[in-house]
Amino acid sequence: MxxxxxxxxxxxxxxxxxxxxxxxxxxxxxxxxxxxxxxxxxxxxxxxxxxxxxxxxxxxxxxxxxxxxxxxxxxxxxxxxxxxxxxxxxxxxxxxxxxSLGVNLFFELNTQLAKLMKKFDQYKVDVEEIHHTKKLDKPSGTAITLTEQILANSAYTNWELKEENTSISEKTIPVTAKRIEDVPGTHIINYASDIDDIEIKHTAHSRxxxxxxxxxxxxxxxxxxxxxxxxxxxxx
CATH class of the missing domain: 3.40.50.720 (NAD(P)-binding Rossmann-like Domain)
Structure with a gap:
């Protein structure tokens, strides 16, 4: 080819x-x-x-x-x-x-977890992504895909890039984007309650x-x- x-x-x-x-x-x-x-x-x-x-x-x-x-x-x-x-x-x-094969499997897992968690509104979801300092867009396209999957399968209505000391409304998914040298890509979905947290994570080791x-x-x-x-x- x-x-x-x-x-x-x-x-x-x-x-x-x-x-x-x-x-x-x-x-x-x-x-x-x-x-x-x-x-x-x-x-x-x-x-x-x-x-x-x-x-x-x-x-x-x-x-x-x-x-x-x-x-x-x-x-x-x-x-x-x-x-x-x-x-x-x-x-x-x-x-x-x-x-990435692993990320696309992670997409499927994220969708299924969002469907399951929809019934349990005591858990609040947030999305975090970490990439190398040369990545131009923020948040990453992968983080946006993950967030949109949650929106399609939950009661949340929109997402917002969370900056320091900013407040996010209850129906908004906060997305945190970090830039750290030489990080190929890490994505974390966290459902947090007063009692416990449920988290899924994908970490790339290379490009x-x-x-x-x-x-x-x-x-x-x-x-x-x-x-x-x-x-x-x-x-x-």
């Missing part, structure tokens, strides 16, 4: 190494701008760029019928528009806030889990058309 890497930072370099180990070739990589003649050599594109570049990267791929796997977060106000363009161009697209999941998604997406998710890739 011939892969274009759109965004060649630390994640892009990890994807390159793992993809080549799986027998794929990287035919184009960029961290600034697109050379469409080079892009067209690819069977599939993997985008781990920056929020400001993601939409243009993705839609340019659609125009050339190049399937796109996107793990860039912070651009989702344009997601619905991207989906429309994908369908119009008869292209293929997978977006995930996190491609390789995210990178491998993106490559597996690209392998799934090649030669397909349509909009897919990691639930389709992992059949969960």
């Amino acid at each position: 011939k892969i274009a890497l759109l965004g060649y930072g630390r994640m892009g370099k990890t994807i390159e190494k793992l993809a080549e180990n799986r027998g794929h070739s990287i035919v184009y990589k960029t961290s600034s701008g697109l050379k469409e003649d080079e892009l067209k050599k690819a069977d599939v594109a993997i985008d781990f760029s920056i929020p400001e570049a993601a939409f243009k990267n993705i839609t340019t791929c659609f125009q050339h019928q190049i399937p796109v796997v996107c793990g860039t977060t912070g651009w989702l106000e344009k997601y619905d528009e991207a989906v429309k363009i994908c369908k119009k161009e008869n292209a293929a697209f997978i977006y995930a806030s996190n491609f 390789e889990g995210f990178a491998l999941g993106a490559i597996i998604a690209a392998e799934f997406l090649k030669d397909k058309t349509g909009i897919f998710t990691m639930k389709d890739v992992l059949n969960v």
Whole structure:
């Protein structure tokens, strides 16, 4: 499989190494701008760029019928528009806030726990995420996905990024975002009562889990058309 890497930072370099180990070739990589003649050599594109570049990267791929796997977060106000363009161009697209196998299993666990805890309003939920200091968006896309899953399966009505000394209303899920050097990604869901706490946690040890999941998604997406998710890739 011939892969274009759109965004060649630390994640892009990890994807390159793992993809080549799986027998794929990287035919184009960029961290600034697109050379469409080079892009067209690819069977599939993997985008781990920056929020400001993601939409243009993705839609340019659609125009050339190049399937796109996107793990860039912070651009989702344009997601619905991207989906429309994908369908119009008869292209293929997978977006995930996190491609890690473990995180996607964690998503399923989070959903089931939220459904269970809905009956027990003495427990108040909060979400915490910790990432490296170079992560641009806050909170993480993964934390937003986790929070939205809880909202869909509980009596909470919205979420809010919790800053120091701020108060949060009873129907709002507080989300705490911390930035600590060299932390690949930690996500904690905590249900707290006066008597006890119930907590689930996912801790990434490296970027390789995210990178491998993106490559597996690209392998799934090649030669397909349509909009897919990691639930389709992992059949969960």
